[in-house]
Amino acid sequence: MNVEKIGLIGLGRMGKNLALNMIDNGFSVVVYNRTKEKTEDFVKETSHEGAYTLKEFVEKLPVPRVVWIMIPSGEPTESMIDKLSSLLSEGDIIIDGGNSFYQDTLRRNKKLQEKGIRFLDVGTSGGIEGARDGACYMIGGNKSAFDLLEPLFEKTSVKNGYGYFGKSGNGHFIKMVHNGIEYGMMQVTGEGFEILKKYDNNLDFEKVARVWSNGSVIRGWLMELTQRMFSKDPSLKDVPSEIGQSGEGLWTLQEALHQNISTPVIAASIFRRFDSQKNFDFSTKVIQGLRKEFGGHGTEVRLK
Numbered sequence: 020m021n022v023e024k025i026g027l028i029g030l031g032r033m034g035k036n037l038a039l040n041m042i043d044n045g046f047s048v049v050v051y052n053r054t055k056e057k058t059e060d061f062v063k064e065t066s067h068e069g070a071y072t073l074k075e076f077v078e079k080l081p082v083p084r085v086v087w088i089m090i091p092s093g094e095p096t097e098s099m100i101d102k103l104s105s106l107l108s109e110g111d112i113i114i115d116g117g118n119s120f121y122q123d124t125l126r127r128n129k130k131l132q133e134k135g136i137r138f139l140d141v142g143t144s145g146g147i148e149g150a151r152d153g154a155c156y157m158i159g160g161n162k163s164a165f166d167l168l169e170p171l172f173e174k175t176s177v178k179n180g181y182g183y184f185g186k187s188g189n190g191h192f193i194k195m196v197h198n199g200i201e202y203g204m205m206q207v208t209g210e211g212f213e214i215l216k217k218y219d220n221n222l223d224f225e226k227v228a229r230v231w232s233n234g235s236v237i238r239g240w241l242m243e244l245t246q247r248m249f250s251k252d253p254s255l256k257d258v259p260s261e262i263g264q265s266g267e268g269l270w271t272l273q274e275a276l277h278q279n280i281s282t283p284v285i286a287a288s289i290f291r292r293f294d295s296q297k298n299f300d301f302s303t304k305v306i307q308g309l310r311k312e313f314g315g316h317g318t319e320v321r322l323k
Contacts, residue, residue, distance in 0.1 A: 020167065021170065022083075022085055022167060022168060022170075022171065023045075023046060023047055024046065024047040024048070024049065024080060024081055024085075025041055025046050025047070025048055025049070025085050025087055025171065026048075026049045026050075026051070026076060026077070026079070026080045026084065026085060026086040026087065027041070027048055027049070027050050027051075027086075027087045027089065028050075028051045028052070028076070028086060028087070028088045028089065028090060028099060029052060029088060029089035029090040030050060030052040030057040030058065030061055031089065031090070032147050032150075032314070032315045033089050033116075033143065033147065033150045033314075034052075034089030034090070034150075035057075035061065036147055036148075036150035036151035037087070037089060037116070037143075037150040037151075037154065037175070038050055038061070038065075038067075039065070039151060040150060040151055040152065040153075040154070040175045041171070041175055042065060042067060044174040044175055045174070046171065046174075047067065047068070048065075048067045048068070049067070049068040049069070049070060049076060049079045049080060050062075050067070050068070050069050050070070051069070051070045051071075051073065051076040055071050058070070058071060073102055073103065073106060074106060077103070077106045077107060082108070082110070082111070083110045083111050083112060083137075083167075084107055084108070084111040084112070085111075085112045085114070085168065085171075086103060086107070086111070086112065086113050086114065087114040087116055088100070088103075088113065088114065088115050088116060088117065089116050089117060089143075090117060091117065092117045092118050092119045092120065092123075092265075092266070093119075093120075093123075096115060096117055096119055096123075097123070097127070100113060100115070100127055100131070104130070104131060104134055104136060107134075107136050108135075108136075109134065109135030109136065110135060110136075110137065111136050111137065112136070112137045112138070112139065112161070112164045112167070112168070113131065113136060113137070113138050113139070114138075114139045114140075114141050114168075115127075115138070115139070115140050115141065115191075116141045116143045117143075118142070118191070118194065118195075118198070118265060118266070118267050119140065119191050120191070120195070120266070120270055121140070121188040121189075121191040121192040121195060121270075122188070124138075124140045124159075124187060124188045124190075124191045125187055125188045128140075128160065128187035128188070137160070137161040137163065137164040138160050138161055138164070138187060139158060139159070139160035139161060139164050139165060139168070139190070140158070140159045140160050140187060140188060140189070140190040140191040141156050141157070141158050141159075141172075141190050142156070142157035142158075142190045142191050142193055142194020142195075142197065143155070143156060143157075143194070144156075144157070144194065144197060145177065145180075146312075146313030146314045146315075147313070147314060147315055148313070149177065152177075153175070153176055153177035153178075153180065154175060154176050154177065154180065154181075155176060155177060155180040155181070156172050156176050156180065156181035156182070156190075157181075157182065157184060157189075157190045157191075157193040157194045157197070158172065158181065158182065158183045158184060158190045159183075159184050159185060159186060159187055159188055159189030159190030159191065159192070159193075160186070160187045160188075160189075160190065161187070162183070165183045169183075192274075194267070195267050195270050195271050195274070196271050196274075198267035198268055198271065199267065199268045199270075199271025199272065199282070199285045200285070201268075202264075202268035202271075202285055202288040202289060202292075203284040203285050203287075203288045204241055205241065205288070205305075205306045205309050205310070206284070206287065206288035206291060206302075206306060207284070208241060208242070208245060208305060208306070208309065209301075209302030209303065209304075209305035209306040209309075210302050212224060212227075212245075212301060212302065212305045213300055213301045213302035213305070215227065216301045223253075224249045224253065225246055225249035225250045225253060228242055228243075228245040228246035228249055229246045231245075232245075232246055240313075241309060241313075244309055244312040244313055245305070245309060247312060248305075248308045248309065248311075248312050252308075255301070255304040255305065255308055258304045258307055258308040258311070259304070259307050260295065260299035260300075260303050260304055260307070261295050261296050261299060261303065261307065262291070262292040262295040262303050262306050262307045262310070263292075263307065263310060263316055264289070264292045265316075268285060268288065268289050268292075269289055271285055272285055272286050272289055291303070292306075295307075
């Protein structure tokens with residue numbers, strides 16, 4: 020059986036681009052968003068289907084229904100899954116593509132199993148550009164659901180950019196640790212450019228990042244984003260000094276403490292984010308600027 024029609028809930032930065040990615044790869048999409056204006060705009064832009072109530076949304080999907088959720092973690096995701104579980108049937112599939120806490124995922128999976136609804140937790144990385152042109156997926160949950168949907172993951176991910184990691188919660192756990200690592204990498208990047216700025220404020224930081232992006236040991240996408248960020252705003256005058264965070268780094272640190280594992284770099288990066296609300300410098304601008312480059316993030320602090 021091939022699934023050719025996907026329901027997607029949430030037309031924010033990631034959700035909309037993921038829906039466009041699916042369409043580009045031959046899938047039909049039915050979208051639903053809390054604010055109907057975004058749904059209307061998407062329908063006009065793509066000529067694909069929209070729904071304005073969850074009941075209408077579910078009715079437009081073929082059996083087994085596949086619903087991919089791309090909304091903020093915590094209560095919004097909890098509420099949406101509860102509502103969907105009363106409308107879906109045995110054998111249908113819910114995908115949580117957001118940054119949910121893995122313990123919440125385990126609990127939700129247990130509730131959905133009781134109703135025969137299959138659940139996949141899909142940690143999604145690559146930022147807005149990845150969602151649009153090729154994401155990175157860390158997948159856990161129901162194996163039969165994964166087998167059915169593997170063509171979807173393969174076509175909408177970057178090459179070699181998806182993997183199934185077994186039981187429920189594993190996808191979100193791996194994404195959580197990924198984000199903890201990301202915190203540390205951005206922190207050390209910010210610190211490095213702070214040192215450069217204090218040494219010589221007239222250095223061309225965009226050029227530094229360009230050189231480091233080509234052949235150096237620290238080359239990579241974050242450094243490419245650093246170059247792009249400085250090309251737009253060399254002094255970062257329009258970037259807030261406070262670093263926002265959505266929780267995954269803190270969850271990683273909590274898990275490390277629970278397992279008695281020393282993670283000083285991740286811990287320091289989290290403490291610096293809290294500290295940036297009062298004490299900031301050029302390094303905090305670099306970090307916040309990077310968050311905006313890959314994910315369009317503001318400075319909101321959204322922790323569990």
